[in-house]
Amino acid sequence: MKVTIALIGSQEFCRQARSIVLPHNIRIDYYQYDKPSDAPRLLKTMKPCHAILFSGSLPYEASKQALQTISIPAFYVQQNEHTIAVTLLYLASEKNMAIHDISIDIKELAHIEQILQDLGPLSSIQKPAIHELQANTDLQTVVNFHMEHVKSGKSKLAVTSVHAVYDQLQAAGIPSFRMLDPASNILRAIKHAVQQADFARNEATKIAVGVLQVHQPEKLPQGTIEKLANYLQAQWKEKEGSFFFYTTLGTIEFVFALKAFVEFCESLQSASTLSFGLGLTALEASDNAINALQLSKQTDNKGVFMLDEHKKLHGPLPATKPSIAMRLDDxxxxxxxxxxxxxxxxxxxxxxxxxxxxxxxxxxxxxxxxxxxxxxxxxxxxxxxxxxxxxxxxxxxxxxxxxxxxxxxxxxxxx
Known part of the structure; x- marks a missing residue:
């Protein structure tokens, strides 16, 4: 089955990614931004996909809050020693640029220190001017760092990991160079996103059973069982005063992101107890759901609990605040x-x-x-x-x- 990845990045990064030959089972939808802070806005325009890949840590960090409302896996292309080494090698061989003649911004200071250490004793190597990017980095601060070093003569060339910074430096007439993104790194990140998307889909198909144990039938609103079955897209049966719902883990994760479903579960607490179980078979999942009922009585917290196939208790559900509501004013x-x-x-x-x-x-x-x-x-x-x-x-x-x-x-x- 074809896996669709939403790739969110700068125009230059998307251009480079388009040039990579991909396996036939991978499709990429591209979403381009002018600056990393635009990434959350692009998430709102995203077509359905199986995973999200950001071009770097800055757009990913800027999108963290928005990603809490999205159930699919999300990753970013990580900068590593290979990325920095390839860039420095190109500058040395093609631009005749010494390491100490550049200013550079990077995500992890340890990466460039490791490269310098591999080249020889740190005491004998003149270091470049280095700015370490943080999760909440202000791009103007990065631009100012490079401009100050170039204009003062401390460096001859600004090397940046951020395409938006490069564009500003170019506009200001500052000699600058974009950090090279090796095609192998991009392809590796795409394949990792595909693997995680496949894993998430496989996890979502796990057998799950819900058990609704009714304590006070007279307080249970009419149509409750059918409504719960509809939310869970489940077949159900009654056994000894309890109702069993046969569904999947993916469905449970999805409905617990719905504000309406969480409120519905809360309305049932005075008359009944709901729990879930996972297992390799429906019988195992049913047993785990029943055990979750018993274990939940031993906790101080009220709510819905789930016992997985490894006998680990999760709950009360949802683990995070539900984020999907009826968006009637969109x-x-x-x-x-x-x-x-x-x-x-x-x-x-x-x-x-x-x-x-x-x-x-x-x-x-x-x-x-x-x-x-x-x-x-x-x-x-x-x-x-x-x-x-x-x-x-x-x-x-x-x-x-x-x-x-x-x-x-x-x-x-x-x-």
């Missing part, structure tokens, strides 16, 4: 709502449905189950979206050896 959502005549609430649910399925094709039955509506209602919703090209038909599937094939659809909008 301008793009309101535009789609107006064009399709579907309510903003329905459009918001559809975006969550697409995120939940990681943009894989779906049937009318899949959508009906998620929205808790009839298949006919789901088909009418799909038609309205297709009329405005927000959904496209991508094929058919045969559920059984006999009977009519079911149409497959794919979402074509992002909010």
């Amino acid at each position: 301008p793009d959502l309101l535009t789609i709502s107006k064009k399709t005549t579907l309510s903003p609430a329905v459009i918001s649910k559809l975006t969550l449905f697409d995120e939940f399925r990681q943009s894989t094709p779906f049937t009318a039955n899949d959508l009906a189950g998620y929205l808790a509506v009839s298949r006919r209602t789901a088909e009418r919703t799909i038609k309205k979206l297709m009329d405005q090209q927000f959904v496209v038909s991508v094929g058919e599937e045969m559920a059984y050896s006999q009977g009519r094939p079911r149409a497959l659809y794919k979402m074509k909008f992002t909010i």
Whole structure:
């Protein structure tokens, strides 16, 4: 299956990444910024993908808060000794530039110190002027560092790891050079992102079982079981006064990022206890869910707990504050709502449905189950979206050896 990576970087970095020949199972979507602080804004325009790769630590650090609302793995291309050594070798061989004649900004001071140490005793080598980049580095501070050293004659060339700094130095007429990004480093980072995306998808398919133990049935709102099953996209059965829900770890992680689901779970606490278990089989997962119920009674905290396949207890869930809410006032959502005549609430649910399925094709039955509506209602919703090209038909599937094939659809909008 093809893995899609969202690559967020400067124009020059994206240009270089485009020149790399990739394996056929990897697709890159490029998002270019003018300065690293623009990266969080680009996340809002990102199409569905399996992992995010930033060109460096600065755009990644700038996006940390925004990444808390995104469930897919995110990484950045790390600067290492290889990156710095290749750059210094190029300057020495092609520009006849001595190490002590440059000013340089880098992420890890230890990297260049290791290179200098490999060249000989540190006491015998004239060091360059070095500025160590921090997570909250102000770019103007980096620009000023280089300008001061070049203008004072302390260095002849400014070597920077930040493309936005390079652009400012060039505009100011300061001799400058961009740190080289070896293609091997970029490719290694892309492959690592693919591996982690595959790992995350494999983890998401783990069998999970939820157990709802009801203490006071009279306090449980009508339709609770069906609503919980719909959230978890689960099959359920009743056994000895408890309800078992069969789902996956990925679904549990997704729904606990929903503010509405967390509030729903909190509303059940007075009448019931909910827990989850993971396992290699449904039976093992069920046993772990029951054990999680017992273990949760021994803790001082109230809430939902989960026992994994290694007998480790997690909870109360969610581990972080839920970040996905019904975004009914989003301008793009309101535009789609107006064009399709579907309510903003329905459009918001559809975006969550697409995120939940990681943009894989779906049937009318899949959508009906998620929205808790009839298949006919789901088909009418799909038609309205297709009329405005927000959904496209991508094929058919045969559920059984006999009977009519079911149409497959794919979402074509992002909010």
